[in-house]
Amino acid sequence: MSSIETPYILGIAEKPQAARRIAYALDENNKPQNKRLKNIPIYICKRDGKSIVIAPAVGHLFTLSSIGKTWNYPVLDYEWVPSHLVYKNARTKNFIDVFKSLAKGADDVIIMTDFDREGEVIGYLILKYLVGKNNAERMKFSTLTRRDIINAFDQREKSLDVGFLNSGLIRHYIDWLYGINYSRALSLAFKRVSGRFKTISIGRVQGPTLGSVVEHENSIKFFVPIPYWTIKSEVILNKENFTADYEEAKLKTQKEAIQVVKDCSGLTGKISNVSEEPSFLYPFPPFNLGNLQRETYKHFKFSPTKTLEIAEKLYLKALISYPRTDSQKLPMTLGHKSILVKISKQHNYNVFANEIIAAKKYKPREGKQTDTAHPAIHPTGKELNETLPPDEKKLYGLIVKRYLSLFGKRAEFLKRTIQILVNKHKYEVRGSKILDEGWIRYYKPYYSVSEYILPDVEIGTEVIFNYIESKEHLTSPPRRFNESTLLQYMEEEKIGTKATRAGIIQTLFDRGYIGGKEIMPTPLGISVVNVLQEQYPILVKSEMTRNLEQIMEDVQNENKDIQGTILSIKRELKDLLELFHQKETEIGLALYKNLQLSEKSDIIVLGECQQCKKGELRIIRSKKTRKRFVACSSYFDKAIICSVTFPVPNTGTIKSTKKTCIHDGLPIIEWQKGRRKISMCISPDCPSKKEREKNESK
Amino acid sequence: MKANKQCPICKKDIKNLQSQYCKNHSKAKEELKKGYEAWLKAYGSFSWDDFLQKILDLEGLAGDFVREIAQHEFYFSNE
Numbered sequence: 001m002s003s004i005e006t007p008y009i010l011g012i013a014e015k016p017q018a019a020r021r022i023a024y025a026l027d028e029n030n031k032p033q034n035k036r037l038k039n040i041p042i043y044i045c046k047r048d049g050k051s052i053v054i055a056p057a058v059g060h061l062f063t064l065s066s067i068g069k070t071w072n073y074p075v076l077d078y079e080w081v082p083s084h085l086v087y088k089n090a091r092t093k094n095f096i097d098v099f100k101s102l103a104k105g106a107d108d109v110i111i112m113t114d115f116d117r118e119g120e121v122i123g124y125l126i127l128k129y130l131v132g133k134n135n136a137e138r139m140k141f142s143t144l145t146r147r148d149i150i151n152a153f154d155q156r157e158k159s160l161d162v163g164f165l166n167s168g169l170i171r172h173y174i175d176w177l178y179g180i181n182y183s184r185a186l187s188l189a190f191k192r193v194s195g196r197f198k199t200i201s202i203g204r205v206q207g208p209t210l211g212s213v214v215e216h217e218n219s220i221k222f223f224v225p226i227p228y229w230t231i232k233s234e235v236i237l238n239k240e241n242f243t244a245d246y247e248e249a250k251l252k253t254q255k256e257a258i259q260v261v262k263d264c265s266g267l268t269g270k271i272s273n274v275s276e277e278p279s280f281l282y283p284f285p286p287f288n289l290g291n292l293q294r295e296t297y298k299h300f301k302f303s304p305t306k307t308l309e310i311a312e313k314l315y316l317k318a319l320i321s322y323p324r325t326d327s328q329k330l331p332m333t334l335g336h337k338s339i340l341v342k343i344s345k346q347h348n349y350n351v352f353a354n355e356i357i358a359a360k361k362y363k364p365r366e367g368k369q370t371d372t373a374h375p376a377i378h379p380t381g382k383e384l385n386e387t388l389p390p391d392e393k394k395l396y397g398l399i400v401k402r403y404l405s406l407f408g409k410r411a412e413f414l415k416r417t418i419q420i421l422v423n424k425h426k427y428e429v430r431g432s433k434i435l436d437e438g439w440i441r442y443y444k445p446y447y448s449v450s451e452y453i454l455p456d457v458e459i460g461t462e463v464i465f466n467y468i469e470s471k472e473h474l475t476s477p478p479r480r481f482n483e484s485t486l487l488q489y490m491e492e493e494k495i496g497t498k499a500t501r502a503g504i505i506q507t508l509f510d511r512g513y514i515g516g517k518e519i520m521p522t523p524l525g526i527s528v529v530n531v532l533q534e535q536y537p538i539l540v541k542s543e544m545t546r547n548l549e550q551i552m553e554d555v556q557n558e559n560k561d562i563q564g565t566i567l568s569i570k571r572e573l574k575d576l577l578e579l580f581h582q583k584e585t586e587i588g589l590a591l592y593k594n595l596q597l598s599e600k601s602d603i604i605v606l607g608e609c610q611q612c613k614k615g616e617l618r619i620i621r622s623k624k625t626r627k628r629f630v631a632c633s634s635y636f637d638k639a640i641i642c643s644v645t646f647p648v649p650n651t652g653t654i655k656s657t658k659k660t661c662i663h664d665g666l667p668i669i670e671w672q673k674g675r676r677k678i679s680m681c682i683s684p685d686c687p688s689k690k691e692r693e694k695n696e697s698k
Numbered sequence: 699m700k701a702n703k704q705c706p707i708c709k710k711d712i713k714n715l716q717s718q719y720c721k722n723h724s725k726a727k728e729e730l731k732k733g734y735e736a737w738l739k740a741y742g743s744f745s746w747d748d749f750l751q752k753i754l755d756l757e758g759l760a761g762d763f764v765r766e767i768a769q770h771e772f773y774f775s776n777e
Contacts, residue, residue, distance in 0.1 A: 218722075218763075220761055221722075221726075221761040221762045221763040221764070222725060222726055222729045222761050222763055222764060223729075223759075223760065223761040223764065224729050224730060224732070224733030224736075224753070224760060224761070224764050225733075225756055225759045225760055226733060226736045226737070226740065227736075227737060227740045227741070228740070252739070252740060253739065253740050253741075253742070254740060254741050254742065255742055474756070474759055476759065477759065477761060593710075593711070
C-alpha cells in the first residue's frame with residue numbers, strides 16, 4: 001500500500017468493470033494508474049488536484065446471518081457478516097481486505113455503486129464495516145459514459161440516499177426473516193413426522209409465485225372444453241376470392257349454426273355498405289426492464305435472467321443505460337440529439353438515425369411508468385469498439401431499434417369494411433391498406449404489418465358466395481406460463497420487484513419446484529403448495545407479500561421509520577410462527593403424506609425387461625443412498641432374481657417415452673432439468689449417447 | 699385404528715366424509731357436471747355416457763382431473 005500517495009479520496013464501485021470505466025472517465029488525462037492489490041484491480045486517478053483511488057466490490061460483500069447457532073425457529077436476531085464466512089464459494093475475502101487496507105489512507109469517501117436500493121446497501125455496508133464511517137458522498141449516474149460520470153462527480157450528493165438505503169436494508173431484513181424462519185419451520189415439521197431431514201424452502205416472494213403456478217396448473221387440470229361454432233365463408237369480389245366473417249364470431253349452439261347455413265346456402269348476397277376509416281399505430285413505449293425481458297423472450301427466447309445478465313454487460317460496456325429500471329420515460333436532458341448523432345455513425349443504424357436528425361424531431365415517445373432513479377433503457381450511442389458476442393449484439397440491436405422507433409412518425413392505415421347481406425344475415429370482408437409505415441420501418445423485424453387490400457365495389461352489387469359452412473370448435477384450456485408470461489403475471493400482481501422477479505423464477509427452477517419451458521409445477525412444488533394452502537395459506541397468497549412491498553415503499557418514501565417497522569414486522573412474524581408451531585405436526589404429516597404420494601407417483605415403468613422377459617424395468621430410488629436407477633421388478637422374485645440395472649441421472653425429472661432405442665431395443669426416457677430436456681436410451685453404452693456427446697462437444 | 703376414507707381415484711385421504719372423492723376430484727366432478735350442462739345446451743341432446751366418452755377422447759384439451767373423474771364415472775359409477 002506504501003506506493004499509493006496519501007491522503008486520497010476512496011471511491012467505492014460496485015464491480016471491477018464499473019470501477020475501470022469510472023476511473024478512465026474521471027482521470028484528467030484519461031489514463032488512471034492501474035494497480036493490483038491481492039489480485040484486485042484498483043485505479044488511481046487525478047482530478048481537480050486530488051487523488052482518487054477507486055476500488056471495486058463484486059456485488060454484495062456482506063450477508064445476513066443469524067446470531068446464535070441453533071437450528072430452530074423463530075430466529076429474529078441477525079447480523080451482517082462477510083459473505084465468504086457464510087458461503088464457501090463466495091470469492092469476496094480479497095475485496096474486503098483491499099477495502100480495509102485502502103480505508104486507512106482515505107480522508108474522504110465517495111460511493112460510486114449503481115444508483116438503486118442494492119447499490120446503496122452495497123456501498124453503505126462497505127462504508128460501515130470496512131471504512132468505519134456511516135455516511136459518504138454519493139455519485140448518481142444512469143450510464144457509464146464519460147459525460148454522465150463527470151456530471152455525477154461534479155454534482156455528487158453530500159450523503160447517501162436515505163430512502164433507497166432504508167428500503168434496501170428493510171428488504172434484506174424482511175426477506176431473510178421470512179425465508180429462514182419458514183424454510184426452517186417447514187423442514188422441521190417434516191422431520192418431526194418423518195424422522196428424516198429434507199430441506200423444504202420457501203420465501204416471501206417464492207411462495208406466492210409458486211402458489212400462482214400451481215393454481216394456474218389446476219385451472220388447466222379442471223378444464224372442461226365446451227363446443228361452439230363459427231361460420232366460414234368465401235365471397236367473390238371483382239373476380240377475386242375473399243374471406244367473409246359472419247356477424248357473430250361464435251355461435252353457442254349447433255342448431256343456430258345449422259340454421260345460418262340453411263338460410264344462406266345457394267343464395268347470392270348484396271353489398272349493403274362499404275365503409276372506410278383511417279387508423280393509427282403509435283410507437284411502443286421505451287423499454288423498462290419488464291418490457292425488455294418480454295420482448296427478448298418473444299424474439300430470441302432469452303430467459304428473463306439471461307436478458308438481465310446481458311443487459312448488465314452492455315451497461316458495463318457503457319453501451320446502454322442502467323437496465324434495472326421501471327421507467328418508460330426519456331427526459332430531454334438525456335441529450336437525444338447527441339445520442340442520435342453518435343448512433344448515426346454506426347453503420348447498421350445510420351440511415352434511420354440520419355432520417356430522424358434531418359427531421360429535427362428529438363422528442364421521443366414515452367410511456368406512463370416512472371422510476372425515481374433512472375430513465376428508460378436506451379442506448380448511449382457509444383462507439384462499438386469491439387465485436388460483441390452474438391447475444392449481446394442481438395440485445396443491443398433491439399434496444400437501438402426500439403429507441404429509434406420512438407422518434408418515428410405514427411404508422412397510418414386505411415381500414416375498409418365491405419358489408420354483405422344474405423337473407424337478413426350480415427357478413428363482413430375486412431381489409432387494411434398501409435398509408436405510411438412510420439416508426440415500424442425503424443423497428444423491423446421486431447414488428448411488422450401486412451396489407452390486405454380490398455377492391456373498389458359499389459353498394460347494391462350482387463355477390464356470389466363460394467361456400468358458407470359451419471365449423472365446430474372446442475374451447476381451449478388456459479395456456480401454461482412461460483418465463484415471460486410468468487414475469488408479466490408477477491408484475492401485474494405486484495409480486496416481487498423489477499430487480500428480483502427473474503431471480504425468483506430461477507430459484508423455483510433451481511429448487512425443483514417448477515420445470516419446463518411451458519412451466520409446470522413438479523410433484524414437489526404441488527405438494528408444498530397443497531399443504532400450505534390448506535394449513536397455512538398466507539405463505540402462498542400474494543396479499544402478504546404485497547402488503548410488505550407497501551411497507552417497504554413507505555420506508556423508502558420516509559413515511560415510516562425503519563427501526564419501528566422492523567420491530568412490528570418481527571412481532572407479527574413471531575405470532576405467525578407461533579401459529580405455525582401449534583400446527584407443526586399437522587403440517588408435517590400433510591407434507592409427509594403428500595411427498596410420499598408424489599414420490600410414489602415417481603415410480604416409472606419403462607417396459608418389459610429384455611433379460612428375464614418376465615419383469616418390467618422401473619425407475620426406482622434407493623432408500624439408503626437416495627440414488628435413482630433402473631431395475632427389473634423380478635429382482636424380488638426368488639424364482640428369477642433378475643439383477644439387471646441401468647444408471648439414470650439422479651436429479652431432474654424423468655418420463656417414459658414408451659419408445660425403444662433403435663440400437664439396442666432398450667427403453668428411451670425423457671430427462672428434464674430446468675430448461676434442458678433430452679431424450680436418451682437407458683444404456684450407458686448406447687451408440688446414440690456417444691453420437692450426442694460428439695454433437696454437443698462440437 | 700380406523701383407516702381414513704380414501705379417494706378411489708388417487709388414494710388421497712377424503713377429509714369431507716360426505717364426499718365420494720378427494721377435494722380435487724370432487725371439484726373436477728362439479729366442473730364435469732357444469733360442462734355437461736353446456737354440452738347439452740350446445741347440441742340439444744347428448745347422453746351422459748357419450749359426453750364422458752367425448753371427454754376421455756379429448757386428451758390435451760380436457761384437464762387431467764376431469765379426465766380421471768370421467769374415466770372413473772364411465773367405468774365404475776352406478777349413477
